[in-house]
Amino acid sequence: MSTEKQLFTISVYTENNIGLLNRISAIFQRRHINIESLNISPSEIEGVAKFTIVVNMIEDNVKKIIGQIEKQVEVIKAYYHDLDEIIYQISGLFKIKSELLFEERQIQNIIKESNARIVTVNKEFFVLEKSGKKEEIIELYNELSPFGIMQYTRSGLIAISKDEMKISTLLETYNN
Known part of the structure; x- marks a missing residue:
């Protein structure tokens, strides 16, 4: 695992509730992490939004951030990728x-x-x-x-992963 800062793309699948953006950005703000770009759009599953957040940090800290993001009630799942793992x-x-x-x-x-x-x-x-x-x-x-x-x-960066993220299966069970 690298201890060098690099760009990571964080994908957050969530209910699109008022105030969630503020809470997610506060997670980064508390750690003094600058968000390089941010995009919010519908995902492949109806009623579920996808946040695409680009940050420059070490991988260990990205994992901690993912854990904090997933504690938000509306968040279904969060992933992170380096730029080689996405389109x-x-x-x-x-x-x-x-x-x-x-x-x-x-x-x-x-x-x-x-x-x-x-x-x-x-x-x-x-x-x-x-x-x-x-x-x-x-x-x-x-x-x-x-x-x-x-x-x-x-614009901010928009991305999809090269690997299957199995989020669709997770989201289908979420919607039922």
Whole structure:
């Protein structure tokens, strides 16, 4: 077991109750652990939410955090994975002046080479969307920056495990 800090993705399957996010974030706050990214979405089972939390810490501490999270009444099950054990994506949105799309050939090349897609275009601006690894989104940001980015945002990491987590079986019994 490594004593070196690394990125871990924590998946928490839970009832989506008011106040649960505050209690889960308090678990990290009490230990002075910064949450790198957080996403909450429906899971594969109706009525069950999935929290995807990315943290940078040692594995021993992740195990302790999982134990604390699972003590929350609404939490059905929590898992953790390192980045090699998951398939993940991050999305970035970039708002840029429309005139650049038509006047700067290099912008068109950047869009094509990065596999970004144009979400919308109007007279004032266009919006690009790029999904991929964090490094890919940052690289696109760096390429577009010299032209001027009007607005930019990046999502939290969303992930599914490479291994079967047997959560579906657990959740089916939970719902019956």
